[in-house]
Amino acid sequence: MRSGLLLLRLPAAGRRRCYRGSGPRAETGPHRVVDLRSDTVSRPGAAMRAAMGSAALGDDVYGEDPTVNELQRRAAQLFGMEAALFVPTGTMGNLISVMCHCWERGTELIVGDQAHIHIFEQGGGAQIAGVHSRLVKNLPDGTFDLNELESSIRHDYPDPHITKTSLICLENTHNVKGGRVLPLPFLQEMTMNHSGLLFSTLLPASFFCNSLCAALLPLEVRGLADTYKLPIHMDGARLMNAAVALRVQASDILRHCDSVSLCLSKGLGSPVGSIIGGRKDFIERAVRLRKVLGGGMRQAGVLAAAGLISISDMVDRLEEDHRNARTFAQGIKMHATPFCKVDVDTVETNILLFTINSPLATAEEFCRRMGEVSEEEVAETGHGVRVLLLPIYGHILRAVWHLDVSEEDTRLALGKLQFVVNKLEQRST
Numbered sequence: 001m002r003s004g005l006l007l008l009r010l011p012a013a014g015r016r017r018c019y020r021g022s023g024p025r026a027e028t029g030p031h032r033v034v035d036l037r038s039d040t041v042s043r044p045g046a047a048m049r050a051a052m053g054s055a056a057l058g059d060d061v062y063g064e065d066p067t068v069n070e071l072q073r074r075a076a077q078l079f080g081m082e083a084a085l086f087v088p089t090g091t092m093g094n095l096i097s098v099m100c101h102c103w104e105r106g107t108e109l110i111v112g113d114q115a116h117i118h119i120f121e122q123g124g125g126a127q128i129a130g131v132h133s134r135l136v137k138n139l140p141d142g143t144f145d146l147n148e149l150e151s152s153i154r155h156d157y158p159d160p161h162i163t164k165t166s167l168i169c170l171e172n173t174h175n176v177k178g179g180r181v182l183p184l185p186f187l188q189e190m191t192m193n194h195s196g197l198l199f200s201t202l203l204p205a206s207f208f209c210n211s212l213c214a215a216l217l218p219l220e221v222r223g224l225a226d227t228y229k230l231p232i233h234m235d236g237a238r239l240m241n242a243a244v245a246l247r248v249q250a251s252d253i254l255r256h257c258d259s260v261s262l263c264l265s266k267g268l269g270s271p272v273g274s275i276i277g278g279r280k281d282f283i284e285r286a287v288r289l290r291k292v293l294g295g296g297m298r299q300a301g302v303l304a305a306a307g308l309i310s311i312s313d314m315v316d317r318l319e320e321d322h323r324n325a326r327t328f329a330q331g332i333k334m335h336a337t338p339f340c341k342v343d344v345d346t347v348e349t350n351i352l353l354f355t356i357n358s359p360l361a362t363a364e365e366f367c368r369r370m371g372e373v374s375e376e377e378v379a380e381t382g383h384g385v386r387v388l389l390l391p392i393y394g395h396i397l398r399a400v401w402h403l404d405v406s407e408e409d410t411r412l413a414l415g416k417l418q419f420v421v422n423k424l425e426q427r428s429t
Contacts, residue, residue, distance in 0.1 A: 031373045031384035034413045038390065039238075039266040039321075039350060039402035047313075048269065048306050055305035059298050060086075061291070067301030071308050075275040078311055079260055080251025083283035085276050086304055088295050090237050093261035093274040095124040096289045097233045098131055098167065100282050101259070105130030107166040110152050112138035114176040117169055117235055128293075132163055140346070142174030142182055146224065153228050168225055171235040172242045172253065176392075179325075179351030179400075181242045182253075222256040231258035237274075240311075241267055241349040244318045258282070267318050267350055268310035269403050273303050314403070321350035321401035324410040328352060328399065331414040339421045350401040353392070360424045363391035369420045377419060387413045 035041050044052070058064035068086050075084035087093045094117050102109060102125070109125060111118050113135040117125070125131035134152050136144040154165040172182045225232050234257045236242070236250075243250045254260055259278035264270035276286060290296055297303070329347045332340050332354055342354040356366050366389075373384030390398045401410070 031386050032409075032412060033386045033388065034405060034409045034416075035388045036390075036399035036401065036405065036413065037388050039400045042269050042402045042404045044269065044271050044306055048271075048309050051305040051309055052302050055301040057299040057301045060300040061296045061298060065299060065301045065304065067308070068304040071304040071311075072275070074308065074311060075262070076277060078250050079254050079262075079277035080249075081254065081260070081277040082280045083278065085283050085286050085290065086300065086307065087274050087276060087290055088272060088297065090235075090261055090263040090274040091121045091124065092290070092293055092295050093263075093276045094121060094233075094235055095128065096286050096293065096295075097259045097261055097276055097278070098125045098169075099129045099289050100278070100285045101167040101231050101233060102129065102131040103285075104164070104166075106132070106163060108132045108134050108154065108163045109167040109169055110134050110136060110149065110165060111169040112136060112142070112144055112171065112174075114138040114174070115169060115171050115235065116175050116237065117171070119176065131166075134165070138174070138177060140177060140180075142171060142177045142180040146221070149221065150224055153224075153230070165228070165230060168221065168230055168232045169235060170221070170232060170257070171237075173238045173245075173349050173351070175237070175351065178346055178353040178398075179238065179241065179349035180346065181245045181348045232256065233258065234260045236260045237263040238266055238349065240315050241318050241322070244315065245322060245349050264307045264310045267321060267402055268307075268314045270306040270310045271303070273307050275307065317403065318350065320407075321403070321405070322348070324405060324407060325350050325352045325399070325401045327407075328401075328410050328414055329354070332417065335414070335418050336421045339425065340417070352399045352401075353396055354399070356395040356397065358424070360428050363395050363397050366420065367391050367397065369424075370416060376423075377416075381415070381419065383412075385412045385416045387416045 055067045058066055060068045063069070071086055072084045076082065087096065098109060098117075109131055111133050115138065118133055118135065123133070125133060136148045136152055138144055149168070154162050156162045157164045170182065174180045174182070221232065224230075234254065236254075239250055239253065239260065239262050243253060246253070254277070259276065259282060261274055261276045264273045264275065276283070278286070326344065326347045329342050329344045329352050332342045333344055339356070339358045339360070340354050341357040342352070356363050361369070370387040370389055373386055378384045392398050
């Protein structure tokens, strides 16, 4: 549950801001709530609600909803792809994409062992489509070893003992790895001259701090895919976070992919919906699969109107979420070490993973203390703050920034973390 008032940070003078979040939250208690469990918990604000209420409507199953059609047209442009399709959820978008690429039952896709498609979507490819998953190990930055990837491709097909490899799946940004951005190369034009490699100056210098081998990974994935005639699907639930972090267009990231699924209801702030993109024939097949999976909606322009605001007005502000996440990570390192452990250099977008590095509390106990307010806290600090975090596994916690968490919320959350750590340490002495 949420309570308290969201205090909005005013934009800098002259800075364009089209959308500022959902505004004051309903009062359900006396204390401020900073909800960092996920970027799915944000709510549409006045501008988005107004757009939803005034949307032009039609029957989308007949292809007659003008707002849905406009969202799909603009999403295709955003992706640099031929066509796009509005679907209810990211899970459905990924499943439809897998089924489009793996049209035959009994085929196989290659996916990272920590991928959302593999862990958090009920194994829908196998359960519904009859598609087997072959796993490769995700490295800390969300990529995987190219040698392992190539060795996972079924070279012996059509041997009757062997399934057919039909798809490679990537995830960007990578959820379980803490919002890491895949180090995609050639996001802008890269050429070779007599001096060696010449990169576009539009890319941030930090992008090239990794080794050249790491930087070239997705190009090599594309090369492998082309060699074995395999398509690449990108689970781009937080694709726009990746684009903002790299300061490139989404289409620059997707030029090496055959399909994508983008979630509108995470950092982009819509109440529901995802968009899948691909070639025209891919989307035509996706329309049929959406229908059989129960995703055919009628006057869906009410929802698509929110999506239009998401892709037009909500992208630039993602940088604020990234900045607030990094500020929180730096605060942990400065004020809560060694009780908490965090690697600031891995905080690239809006997701932060940190570890409880003390026997004084489990991850679950720490989350409970962060989410409750005691009389002692109010007496010492003059206010009460409930900070909602998500225990992931072991001693690791996740915090995710979104449009309903301001710079001030971040500061208050960090103060609450310091208070909890101090009290735990005091009681151990």
